[in-house]
Amino acid sequence: MGGEIEVFRSFISKKGLRNTPEREEIIAEIFSDHNHFDVDELYQCLKARGSKISKASIYRNIPLIIECGLIRDAWFEDRHMHYERIYGRGHHCHLRCIRCGKVVEFVDNQLKDIETRVALENDFHVIDHRLDITGYCSKCKTME
Amino acid sequence: MGGEIEVFRSFISKKGLRNTPEREEIIAEIFSDHNHFDVDELYQCLKARGSKISKASIYRNIPLIIECGLIRDAWFEDRHMHYERIYGRGHHCHLRCIRCGKVVEFVDNQLKDIETRVALENDFHVIDHRLDITGYCSKCKTME
């Protein structure tokens, strides 16, 4: 908690855009609970809270929220994109169960070394990476 | 180079499905050239070769070609899925330039260690992983 609204507000102002209640509602909703989310989930939760926001506004704002570093694309599943909070959380990767959909996050410091070495070898300027490991979680692996 | 048609044929037969010229055309096209591809690209190339195959058939067959291990999902970009050949090629990861779209493949053995350790720590049975590093390639990083 804390800081995300301010970060977003100054990002918006710096770009010469306008802060609106709709934008604050979206940010507040994401940071109230949703480590991982998709647009429809966000929309339904906002509606349940009495918000009158439209899906179009959510779609329109997500690129801005990504650009300012509060969230990022996480993965594409069930025909649509899933996002995740990154502001206030360390960089992490995912273990995703392909049977029940469970997502476990993990942090690995060795990954940074690989990234650095690969970037050097290929003359790349790294901006981001994502490592997704898929398989069966402890519950599901016994059922396969 | 070879084997892919035979692998697919016996996969199809084992499932009690039917081998068709359309299926062989798709496999042949993928393995003629396309390390990375999307459905439309495949369709256009097949059409250029005189094939009468429909996009629906390509869409219908991709899950089967994935299931038998010839190709796999690579990444989602520009609103649609991109695939890559895996049969006959070692497992590899990607460096993707977010400016020009260039994709460089790399192999890293250290990654296997991370995978093993993370799986052990979280009691996961790993099926696959994908590491995508995004940033600017040698050409594009000087222009940013």
Place this chain on the structure above:
DNA sequence: CTCCTATTGCAATTCAATTTCAATAATAAT
């Protein structure tokens, strides 16, 4: 308070992906 224009909600649109359906053809059985 006024003006300019970014933002919104709604509806229409786009387009990748899926599905329906009748015709066709691959395989097994005869």
Place this chain on the structure above:
DNA sequence: ATTATTATTGAAATTGAATTGCAATAGGAG
């Protein structure tokens, strides 16, 4: 070979996530 069964196909219709056009609204600078 011939026939029967049913998986597969192409074409067209449909779905649904994501985008966009438009008129109304409202943020924020002056």
